[in-house]
Amino acid sequence: MSMEPRPSEIRALQLSVDSTESDEERYASLLIVLPLALAGFIIAAACWTLFAVVGVTLRSNFQLSELQFGLLLAMPMAVSALLAVPAGLCASMWGARKVMLCCLAGLAFSMALVFFADSFGGYILAAGGLGLAGGFYSAGLQFVAIHCRPQRLGLVLGVFGAGITGAGFNYYLVPLLHQAYSWQGVPLAYVIVLLLILALFLMLTEPDDQNAFLVSNAGAWRKCCAPGVWPLCGYFSVIAGSFFALALWLPDYLSARSGLPVGLGAHQALWFILPGALAQIAGGALADRLGSSRVVIWALLLALAALFVLSYPPMTLSIEGVGRFYHLEILLPRVWEGGVMIMLGVALGAAIGALQRMIILESRDAAAVMAGFLLLGAFAVAFVLPIVFAAINAWLNVRSAVFMLLFVMLVACTLLFARNTRRRERREHSF
Numbered sequence: 001m002s003m004e005p006r007p008s009e010i011r012a013l014q015l016s017v018d019s020t021e022s023d024e025e026r027y028a029s030l031l032i033v034l035p036l037a038l039a040g041f042i043i044a045a046a047c048w049t050l051f052a053v054v055g056v057t058l059r060s061n062f063q064l065s066e067l068q069f070g071l072l073l074a075m076p077m078a079v080s081a082l083l084a085v086p087a088g089l090c091a092s093m094w095g096a097r098k099v100m101l102c103c104l105a106g107l108a109f110s111m112a113l114v115f116f117a118d119s120f121g122g123y124i125l126a127a128g129g130l131g132l133a134g135g136f137y138s139a140g141l142q143f144v145a146i147h148c149r150p151q152r153l154g155l156v157l158g159v160f161g162a163g164i165t166g167a168g169f170n171y172y173l174v175p176l177l178h179q180a181y182s183w184q185g186v187p188l189a190y191v192i193v194l195l196l197i198l199a200l201f202l203m204l205t206e207p208d209d210q211n212a213f214l215v216s217n218a219g220a221w222r223k224c225c226a227p228g229v230w231p232l233c234g235y236f237s238v239i240a241g242s243f244f245a246l247a248l249w250l251p252d253y254l255s256a257r258s259g260l261p262v263g264l265g266a267h268q269a270l271w272f273i274l275p276g277a278l279a280q281i282a283g284g285a286l287a288d289r290l291g292s293s294r295v296v297i298w299a300l301l302l303a304l305a306a307l308f309v310l311s312y313p314p315m316t317l318s319i320e321g322v323g324r325f326y327h328l329e330i331l332l333p334r335v336w337e338g339g340v341m342i343m344l345g346v347a348l349g350a351a352i353g354a355l356q357r358m359i360i361l362e363s364r365d366a367a368a369v370m371a372g373f374l375l376l377g378a379f380a381v382a383f384v385l386p387i388v389f390a391a392i393n394a395w396l397n398v399r400s401a402v403f404m405l406l407f408v409m410l411v412a413c414t415l416l417f418a419r420n421t422r423r424r425e426r427r428e429h430s431f
Contacts, residue, residue, distance in 0.1 A: 030147045032204050034159060037140045040104060040197050041163030043190065044133035047107060048076050049167045051127060053174040054114075054186055062120055072120075072127055074383075079131020081379040087135030088372030091142050096368055099139035101201055106132040108194040114187035134375055142368035145360055151288060153364075154357035158284025161356060165277040167247075168270050229362050229370070231420055236355045236374050238413050239300075241381020242406055243348045247273045248382065249389055250341075253399060271338060276345030283353025292358035293421045296351050300414040303347035304407060306340050311403040 051058070051072050059069050091099040110129025117123050140160060148156040177186045250269035287295045319325065359374065360367050389402045 029206070030144070030156070033147045034144055034156060036197065036200055036204065037100075037144050037160055038163050040100065040136060040201070041140055041160060042166035042169070043193055043197065044103070044107060044136045045164050045166035046170050046190070047110075047130040047133045048080065049170045050114075050130065050174070050186070050190075051076070051123075053170050058123060064120065068120060072123060075124060075127035076130040076133065077379055077383075079128045080134025080137075081131075081376045082134075083131055084134040084138050084375040085369065085372035088138040088142070088366075088368035088370070091139040091368035092366055095207075096139040096143035096146070097201070097205060097207065099368075100136055100143060101198065103132040103136040103139065104194055104198040104201065107136070108191050108198065111187040111190045111194065115184060115191070134372075134379075137375055138368045138372040141360070141371040145364060145367045150361075150364075153360065154284030154287040154292070154353065155281065156284070157356050157360060158281040158353040161280040161284075161353060162277050164280075165274055168273040168277075171267060171270060228420070228424060229359065231416075232355060232359045232362070233370070233373055233377055235296075235413055235417050236352070236359060237377030237381050238409060239348060239351050239355065240374070240378035241385060242409065243276055243345070243352065244378060244382035245385035245389070246344075246406075247276075249386055249402065253402070257399065268338070272341045272345040274345075275342050276349035279346040279349030280353035280356070282346075283350030284357050286350070287354040287357045292354045292361075293417075295354035296358070297414065297418055297421075299347045299351035299354065300410055300417070303344055303351065304410055304414065306344035306347060307403050307407040307410065309340050310337070310344070311400050311407055313398050313400040 055069060055072050058064065058072070064072070087099055087103070106129060110126050110132065113122060113126035113129060117126055141157065144156050144160045145153065174186050177189055247269065250272055254268045283295055283299060356374070359370055363370050388405065392401045392405060393399060
């Protein structure tokens, strides 16, 4: 496969370049826009897993059943998936900055509800409000995309996507705040941070340009229906959904595998989550230089190698010798297992970053709508996979069978992606 970006990517880059003075000023403002958007997405992503930590206290205080507790955990992500596409359409019509400000204000109000709620219904309402984090992601992706040069789009999108690390910070920060100020101090701290970011957005960013980068609903849909976009969205959903599903499932797996408390298992799972989130930056930057397709394929091959190693369960091989039996124990050491976990997270994160760049280049003017579909697909896969994981464990009683399933899924994804990439290159070269 060629080291250079594909012709379609080159044309997208050329069509996106604007040499006017106003565009130069907008690109220069990226130094302000990107840190603010990243800080907002970090705190927004933290809202997704807030009740995974705080909910333990609420569960004992309100004597919640398993169904009620599960509903409380799932509500922020479920609402995020439902709001992602409508928020993207609003950002395309009225501007990403307005949608981001509304989402930050809504998140602050929802955190205030968490602070003042005194019933299960109140907490469910607040948890649903935290789903505005999905709207912030959709609008934020378009917001940073229109402020960066196309030649650095992958790097900028990767930096913004790395804000997903906020979902893992809760495992460390929330217990500290809980010990220092009781659990009510947690939502109060979030409210203060959200209002601070909201104020900085109002003071440091310019209002949306009503004459640029805004399209109607019909125009946004036409951009989303460009040839080849939907298969890319499917690949992104499988890869990102697998990453999120593993992030949710690994704490229980690691605690059961090593005999650790669930809290320590969650801390060990961060060695998969944080490198994977940060690897989006490397994946996007490499895609800018080498082309998205090449980076995606190499990242998926690295992920397949890691899954192949992790899929083998501990086993003992008996060998009959002369007058005695030899027993060979095959077990991956914990240190090596941790290293392979990190490699898997980095590979998946790099593939996510490169694919994200590839999709936005295909439909840059409707980036917010595409971001909504990407989030919806990834969360749908992340919702289904843990259920499938539990069913496989109950059926086979082999915990590593989960990695076998992911290996098969990513093999199919890699083959289909490589085939479609080849077909597109042949069509472009013949054209």
